[in-house]
Amino acid sequence: MYRFTLKPLGWMGAIALLTAIAPPVAAQNNGSRLTCQTRATLNPGVTLNYRITGSLLEGAAQPQELAAAAGLALTVQWYDRNGQLQTLLRNAVLNNDPQLAPGGDYRQLPFEAPFRPQRHRGDLLYATPASVHGLYVSLRPTNEQPQQIQIVHALRSGEYVRSRVGTCQSEVPEMDRLVDEQLRRLQARLEAQDWAEADLITRRLLAPGSTPNPPFNTVLLSPEQIRTIDQLWHRASNGRFGLSVQLRVWQQMRAAHPRNSEAAVNGLRDRLGWQLKTPRAEEDFISSDWLNESELTYSLTAPVGHLPWVGVSDAVVQAVAVPPPGVHCGVCTVDAMQLRYDRFYQYIPQRMEQVEPWLLRGN
Incomplete structure (x- = not known):
């Protein structure tokens, strides 16, 4: 029986993997395209970011067929001490051969329970031969298109890091075109300094459900x-607005409140000018001390980092608060209040986590 120690590793473990950079491998195109992302923290300030792309066979009757037909490729990146993005593995092929697992048994790997292999059941489990000490991927669910991912990664023999639960998304054939269209619209609106419309388009890209009539339900x-x-x-703002501007403030707030996420979120709110300064003329029983969409400052006089916003459009909130005629909803007002208060404390850390791996920390 193999025994493993699951714990964060230091810089040397990460550097050791640099000798295992794999040449690009073209993934097969056998069916619906899939993209998965997750990350693992080695120690404070050191994070590995994993991204899987490829195809899974459509209409496979059994999970084993689905796994065997996969053409998945893995890229692993991290930031060095200078804040520069480094690539450990690029488009490394993933293989579902059980012999790649320690002792030929994926069940010995320290996945969390929902991702752990089960006896007598086909599993979407993979490994990459490009990793020196072993890198293992588990996708769930196994009986349909995967929606979540977890990775167990050995950076030196016998010691593993386990990623957080990540997200998988099936790629809609027209998704790239739709996203590119939104990016072109964003560029045009920003060049015209139409900050309100640019903010709406940005939220449509980063959190489609926060805007009315989004062009897609989800996008990774x-x-x-x-x-x-x-x-x-x-x-467009001469460095005044943007995701990286907000991220720098968030990193400062998180450093000031390392064990209190709510305090960090409140600090970000105050710095970016998202807190209500004077009482509203009319109380609507839904709004909070966070600014609503219509109360934002859509100009360069706004506080640094004020845009793009992270809230939910007024139209979406009102649609939740006031159901269609004939529809009874006993908790609609409560749900609308949640969108204008509690959601910020859940979504802001998620948003910052979403963008942090891909924005240079030194800038």
């Missing part, structure tokens, strides 16, 4: 697309 943006959004805002 690529690192390049996230950087493009940030650069467009940065250039």
